[in-house]
Amino acid sequence: MTAVTTRPGLAPRLTALTKIVELGPGRLDQKVLSEASALLTRAGDRLKLSSEHTVVALAGGTGSGKSSLFNAISGLELSPTGVRRPTTARTHACVWGLEGAAPLLDWLQIQWRHRFARASALDKGESQLHGLILLDLPDHDSIRALTDTEADRLIGLADLVVWVLDPQKYADASTHRRYVTDLAGHDAMTVFALNQADKLSTEELAELVIDLNDLLRREGVEHPSVVPTSAVSGRGIDSLKSVISGAVSRRRAAIHKIEADLRRLERRLTETMPVGEALSAPASVDEARRLGLTDALCDAVGVPAVGEAMENVYAERSSRWVGWPYPRWLAKFRPDPLKSLRLEDVSDEIRGITTGSVSAQAAEVSNAVQALADGLTVGMHPVWRTAVHRAARSRSSQLPKVLTEDLTEVAPELDRVPGWWRILKIWQYLLVGAFIGGLAWLAVGLTVPGQLPASLQLLGDSAALPWVGLMMASVLGLGALSGIASRNFVVLGASRERERLEREMRRRVAAVSETMVVEPVERELGRHHAFYSAMRGLSG
Amino acid sequence: MNTAMDDGRQESPGEQTLSFRAFTDESAAPPAASAADEEGPVPASASAGEPADSGASPSGDEPSDEGDKPSDEPEAPSDEPEALSDEQPSAEPEAPSDEQPSDEPEALSDEPEVPSDEQPSGEPEALSDEEALGGAEASFDEEPSGDAEALSEAEAWAELMESAALSDPGGGEPADDDLRLADDEPEGPAAVRPEPSAWHFPDPQAEQGSDDSRTGQVSDAQAVHAEPVEPAAPARPVGAEQAAVERPPVRRVEPLPPEMVAALTAALDALRESVTDLRFGLDLPGAAEARQARADLLAQLKDYVLPRVRTNTAPALIVVAGSTGAGKSTLVNSLAEKNISRTGVRRPTTGIPVLVCHPDDRQWFTKGDLLGGMRRIDKPSPEDGIGSLVVVATEKLPQGVALLDTPDIDSVVEEHHEIAHRMLDAADLWIFVTTAARYADAPAWNLLRLAKERGARLAIVLSRVQPKAREVVLKHFGRMLSEYGLGEVDRFVIGETKVVDGRLPDHEMTDLRLWLAELSVDEDRRAQAVHETLNGVLDSFRTRVPALARHLEGQVAFRTELRADVEAAYMSALAEIDKATRNGMLVHGEVLARWQDFAGSGDLMRTIQFRKRGRSGRQAPERVTAFRAALRAGLESVIVAAAHRAAEEVVARWRHRSELGGTIGAGLERPSDELVRHATRAIAAWQEHVTELVRTEGVAKRSVSKFVSFDADSLSLIFMVAMFSGGTVEGVPHRLVNALLGAESLRGIGAKALSDLRARIGMLFDEESMRYVQALDSAGIPDESTATRLYQATYNLEVAR
Numbered sequence A: 001m002t003a004v005t006t007r008p009g010l011a012p013r014l015t016a017l018t019k020i021v022e023l024g025p026g027r028l029d030q031k032v033l034s035e036a037s038a039l040l041t042r043a044g045d046r047l048k049l050s051s052e053h054t055v056v057a058l059a060g061g062t063g064s065g066k067s068s069l070f071n072a073i074s075g076l077e078l079s080p081t082g083v084r085r086p087t088t089a090r091t092h093a094c095v096w097g098l099e100g101a102a103p104l105l106d107w108l109q110i111q112w113r114h115r116f117a118r119a120s121a122l123d124k125g126e127s128q129l130h131g132l133i134l135l136d137l138p139d140h141d142s143i144r145a146l147t148d149t150e151a152d153r154l155i156g157l158a159d160l161v162v163w164v165l166d167p168q169k170y171a172d173a174s175t176h177r178r179y180v181t182d183l184a185g186h187d188a189m190t191v192f193a194l195n196q197a198d199k200l201s202t203e204e205l206a207e208l209v210i211d212l213n214d215l216l217r218r219e220g221v222e223h224p225s226v227v228p229t230s231a232v233s234g235r236g237i238d239s240l241k242s243v244i245s246g247a248v249s250r251r252r253a254a255i256h257k258i259e260a261d262l263r264r265l266e267r268r269l270t271e272t273m274p275v276g277e278a279l280s281a282p283a284s285v286d287e288a289r290r291l292g293l294t295d296a297l298c299d300a301v302g303v304p305a306v307g308e309a310m311e312n313v314y315a316e317r318s319s320r321w322v323g324w325p326y327p328r329w330l331a332k333f334r335p336d337p338l339k340s341l342r343l344e345d346v347s348d349e350i351r352g353i354t355t356g357s358v359s360a361q362a363a364e365v366s367n368a369v370q371a372l373a374d375g376l377t378v379g380m381h382p383v384w385r386t387a388v389h390r391a392a393r394s395r396s397s398q399l400p401k402v403l404t405e406d407l408t409e410v411a412p413e414l415d416r417v418p419g420w421w422r423i424l425k426i427w428q429y430l431l432v433g434a435f436i437g438g439l440a441w442l443a444v445g446l447t448v449p450g451q452l453p454a455s456l457q458l459l460g461d462s463a464a465l466p467w468v469g470l471m472m473a474s475v476l477g478l479g480a481l482s483g484i485a486s487r488n489f490v491v492l493g494a495s496r497e498r499e500r501l502e503r504e505m506r507r508r509v510a511a512v513s514e515t516m517v518v519e520p521v522e523r524e525l526g527r528h529h530a531f532y533s534a535m536r537g538l539s540g
Numbered sequence B: 001m002n003t004a005m006d007d008g009r010q011e012s013p014g015e016q017t018l019s020f021r022a023f024t025d026e027s028a029a030p031p032a033a034s035a036a037d038e039e040g041p042v043p044a045s046a047s048a049g050e051p052a053d054s055g056a057s058p059s060g061d062e063p064s065d066e067g068d069k070p071s072d073e074p075e076a077p078s079d080e081p082e083a084l085s086d087e088q089p090s091a092e093p094e095a096p097s098d099e100q101p102s103d104e105p106e107a108l109s110d111e112p113e114v115p116s117d118e119q120p121s122g123e124p125e126a127l128s129d130e131e132a133l134g135g136a137e138a139s140f141d142e143e144p145s146g147d148a149e150a151l152s153e154a155e156a157w158a159e160l161m162e163s164a165a166l167s168d169p170g171g172g173e174p175a176d177d178d179l180r181l182a183d184d185e186p187e188g189p190a191a192v193r194p195e196p197s198a199w200h201f202p203d204p205q206a207e208q209g210s211d212d213s214r215t216g217q218v219s220d221a222q223a224v225h226a227e228p229v230e231p232a233a234p235a236r237p238v239g240a241e242q243a244a245v246e247r248p249p250v251r252r253v254e255p256l257p258p259e260m261v262a263a264l265t266a267a268l269d270a271l272r273e274s275v276t277d278l279r280f281g282l283d284l285p286g287a288a289e290a291r292q293a294r295a296d297l298l299a300q301l302k303d304y305v306l307p308r309v310r311t312n313t314a315p316a317l318i319v320v321a322g323s324t325g326a327g328k329s330t331l332v333n334s335l336a337e338k339n340i341s342r343t344g345v346r347r348p349t350t351g352i353p354v355l356v357c358h359p360d361d362r363q364w365f366t367k368g369d370l371l372g373g374m375r376r377i378d379k380p381s382p383e384d385g386i387g388s389l390v391v392v393a394t395e396k397l398p399q400g401v402a403l404l405d406t407p408d409i410d411s412v413v414e415e416h417h418e419i420a421h422r423m424l425d426a427a428d429l430w431i432f433v434t435t436a437a438r439y440a441d442a443p444a445w446n447l448l449r450l451a452k453e454r455g456a457r458l459a460i461v462l463s464r465v466q467p468k469a470r471e472v473v474l475k476h477f478g479r480m481l482s483e484y485g486l487g488e489v490d491r492f493v494i495g496e497t498k499v500v501d502g503r504l505p506d507h508e509m510t511d512l513r514l515w516l517a518e519l520s521v522d523e524d525r526r527a528q529a530v531h532e533t534l535n536g537v538l539d540s541f542r543t544r545v546p547a548l549a550r551h552l553e554g555q556v557a558f559r560t561e562l563r564a565d566v567e568a569a570y571m572s573a574l575a576e577i578d579k580a581t582r583n584g585m586l587v588h589g590e591v592l593a594r595w596q597d598f599a600g601s602g603d604l605m606r607t608i609q610f611r612k613r614g615r616s617g618r619q620a621p622e623r624v625t626a627f628r629a630a631l632r633a634g635l636e637s638v639i640v641a642a643a644h645r646a647a648e649e650v651v652a653r654w655r656h657r658s659e660l661g662g663t664i665g666a667g668l669e670r671p672s673d674e675l676v677r678h679a680t681r682a683i684a685a686w687q688e689h690v691t692e693l694v695r696t697e698g699v700a701k702r703s704v705s706k707f708v709s710f711d712a713d714s715l716s717l718i719f720m721v722a723m724f725s726g727g728t729v730e731g732v733p734h735r736l737v738n739a740l741l742g743a744e745s746l747r748g749i750g751a752k753a754l755s756d757l758r759a760r761i762g763m764l765f766d767e768e769s770m771r772y773v774q775a776l777d778s779a780g781i782p783d784e785s786t787a788t789r790l791y792q793a794t795y796n797l798e799v800a801r
Helices: A010-023 A030-048 A066-074 A101-108 A119-124 A150-157 A202-218 A237-250 A253-272 A287-301 A303-322 A325-333 A344-351 A362-376 A382-393 A399-408 A419-447 A454-460 A465-539 B030-039 B044-049 B051-056 B063-094 B103-110 B114-118 B148-164 B174-184 B188-192 B195-199 B202-209 B220-229 B240-246 B258-276 B287-310 B328-336 B359-367 B414-425 B442-454 B467-483 B506-521 B523-582 B589-600 B603-607 B621-657 B659-664 B675-697 B712-724 B732-741 B743-778 B784-800
Strands: A054-060 A092-095 A115-117 A132-136 A160-165 A190-194 A226-228 B018-021 B130-133 B316-322 B354-357 B375-377 B388-393 B401-405 B429-435 B457-465 B490-495 B608-610 B708-710
Touching: A010 A030, A010 A253, A010 A465, A030 A150, A030 A253, A054 A066, A054 A150, A054 A237, A054 A253, A066 A092, A066 A132, A066 A160, A066 A237, A092 A101, A101 A132, A101 A150, A132 A237, A160 A237, A190 A202, A190 A237, A202 A226, A226 A237, A237 A253, A253 A465, A287 A303, A287 A362, A287 A399, A287 A465, A287 B589, A303 A419, A303 A465, A303 B589, A303 B621, A325 A419, A362 A382, A362 A399, A362 A465, A362 B621, A382 A465, A399 A465, A419 A465, B258 B287, B258 B523, B258 B784, B287 B414, B287 B523, B316 B328, B316 B414, B316 B442, B316 B506, B316 B523, B328 B354, B328 B401, B328 B429, B328 B506, B354 B359, B359 B388, B401 B506, B414 B442, B429 B442, B429 B523, B442 B457, B442 B523, B457 B467, B457 B523, B467 B490, B490 B506, B506 B523, B523 B621, B523 B659, B523 B712, B523 B743, B523 B784, B589 B603, B589 B621, B589 B712, B603 B712, B621 B659, B621 B675, B621 B712, B621 B743, B675 B712, B675 B743, B708 B712, B712 B732, B712 B743, B732 B743
Parallel strands: A054 A132, A054 A160, A092 A115, A160 A190, A190 A226, B316 B401, B316 B429, B354 B388, B375 B388, B429 B457, B457 B490
Antiparallel strands: A092 A132, B018 B130, B354 B401, B608 B708
């Protein structure tokens, strides 16, 4: 009954349990969850009620002598005893020290007519029992008990349970399998009274006590406290009383009971959801994962391809503006295969693509989100894994649409014509004009040098003709050179443009993914973290 | 003293009467004895005074009557002889509910115990004091013990309460408490009050009849049905016993004819085979029970039914079963007069079953097939574990019956329960032992229910009954049994006595011993008991085997459902992909960008050239490759996403179906790791295939091919884009391929390409869904035909009987 190790206070652990109950729905096994919330309610109720009183329940199989023991302890014939099985069907209670007990008895749902009080207990020299509420429970193992859970309920509520065993039934599976194996950690809150000791000889009793002790130890009761009693001969009643009064006078049994219940619940919780490495799981989405998600989403939208397409289309288009005009004119004379297929409009249409269209591919988007969730949930409990996945996907049906809309705003304009293209075009045509001029000069100078009017005499100057030829050659060369140079400039500008475009698109993708994927995921991860922190807090 | 318990049914519950059948007749006074027998339960005062009452009054509502009765009753024992004569006249009116004199002969045939009165062994005529105790206890739940002590206690503490009334709003007065107390006992003090004096008689009676008291077990139920047959014979002739013995039994018992044995054996063997083939692989709710039932059935077939059918004249095996601490071993020791089974205060005491038989029967039990699976040993020793059976022979036991002491049915050692049940399955007769402290225990009643279901011949021993509590307990237990439909079962009572050297005093054992002796001597009765139990077991197969078959069918159905879930999930995944390939969803993202790149950069134009320019040049292989890769990636992502969804859906559906579904599906909620690799390979192969199609079949359109050539690689890409952007869209790619290939060949290629894609994805998904099928299979494949065979075997067994 003693040796209560100092553990962190009850309050923080109950707070942790509250947190668990709060976060549990949908994550925790329904049974464990309801057990947890039941314990929480019970603990709250019990702590609110009289701490001056200690509820001690006499539990046991039918015929083990609970009522006789009850009467022997109370010294009154309060609970009817009998030989018919089962005898007691309703719980009887006897209170030592009335004040404040009524709400507690109400909470225990003891009927009024089964409540008795030992108001005059003090004069009997039982002051140490003051504050005791002794319950005589119905049995838990008869055919009646199959449909009646009263005993079960009160065994759960009592602060201290005295298991009344007898030489016939002390090893019954109905007691041990259902209750005793569940008692680990409840040593201090459990007493085993081996009743009907008068039926045995001393040697037999000794053997039996040893056997019972062994049995209880095997079932996980580390320090079983076994008290041989006999309600008939009165033997052992005093020892049992002193064990009870020890618990009663310390006024701590209720708290110890709740602590022990908490420990048991904690064991059950850790069985279903072991803390293990759970707390080392990420509580937020780190930078690398965000980058990975953005990359994957960019791929789903085709950002690199869009950039590349823009670059290529620019280069193709620019040749019409800044390229050397002569090859273009030559190409016009080449027959167009599309024309022969009567598909001229197709090439017009292709040329007519004015804006690069951007759209997200839904399947790739969903795969990207899936991959993020997979990466985050490695080693998580399946329930949480599912939860994180669900959170990640919570808005994934709109995600492709939102991405498409958002990125279309920055889609490259493919028909954009920069001013310097026009200047270069003029320059090229100027050069073409100069070439044609030179050509005319040459023609005139070579064919009709003598018949020129005086004002144009210069054209006939044969000495100038080589210079004219030279000029024409250099104009051609200049055109070709400036075509090549400006093309290079176009490519350079396009790749710069592409970089800018890609950066912008990435920025937007990252922003969208932040609100639509990362945030819900982080909420769930936070919940996961809080849950397991509470689990840790529960164990103190 | 031995007493047959009488379920108190024949007495009106309301009566506070004592009626007991005191066979005060020694051999000297047989007529008196028989008379007493006839009128046993009818108490002088009660039955004479209130004949109507005794039959019908439902509950203790006549406190005033009872008030005066007690004064009569104490005299009852001594009054017996007179009482008998008194009772005579009242016999008829009470006939239906009481043991009737006329019933006796009838009962003999059914109820073997009674004839034992007339044992040829010529033992002193047994006294049977049958206490049929009327009681106020109408129900046994709420009522506190219903005896006088309770009441006097109640009064006593009512006084005490004056000083100790709990503060209660309604009224803390002691009077109130007292009243509540009265509420507590529905029958009320008035009803209980008379009893104390009444209960006291058995003790003198015990002394009187302790040596040879005989149990008179006459079931009222039998009495009732027997009555019309032989109405109200006023007195039983002395020779009735003999007549009764010779009377043909209800069922003609003789060794089974050999051809029937052969037929039965064949049918049973077939049944055993089909039960052996049963596998319940899926841990559905009830599977553990079904497995257990299957094991039980097999064990029972092997241990009991088959041996019993083959040699139906073998000694009867009587299995003593019951709660731990009920005194099974003590009982067996006492009956065998030899300490063969260990007794003690430790619970559970007996772990290894012990079989006791007459030396002449030993051969049968050591060599026979009965309980063939158990290893026979001579002495229990700690190293002999489960599966051993100690066989001990003793001359003290009559021939033809063997007793089997079993482990308990309710202690913490759960293996014991299993052994006990296995023993019971092999029993010809069950002796169920319980105690005054335990008779309301749930496990005990479970066992009784089992016995009833199996139709096993049953005798009940209530031991450790304290003299004080005797009547109340007997009556109460009797009523519980009647309500349970076991009112007619043979019952024996053993008082709480000092156990010396592991044995009970002789006088407690007498009637049980007689009962055994009768069984031993009366082969007909024994055979009948054996056959009844065998028939009961065979009858139980009618429900047990189909129950197994039904469970198996349930498993098969469940498995089919799970399979259907897989199919459905992957079907919808395929449909999803199909949709994605039609609605243009694929031509998004990178594919779209690459297409624009391909078209806008002029590569598209360059793929189409005039024939005269020779082989097509590969101007931009890197762009085409990228385009191709983008298409592949797009298609792949669609497949992977669909596979993810399908995998999740399968597991979700399974989990939704049952917990077991979730367990089987554990670890399968993601597609396999190879999926991506396989998908890539499949799509690459499909692209090759399409290129090949375009190359070989797309040459059509003479008018075009005369002067235009095209690059098949690029064209196949354009074709794919056209295909994926939806059939109706009149986009650039569509028009291009249409113009180049011609509508007809385009349709042909399109159909081929699509069906090829579907086939490839279908194969991928088949591989995926295979994982679930394997998971299901590894959980255990119930063979569907086994259920049919089970039904067939049951039917055949019925035919053979």
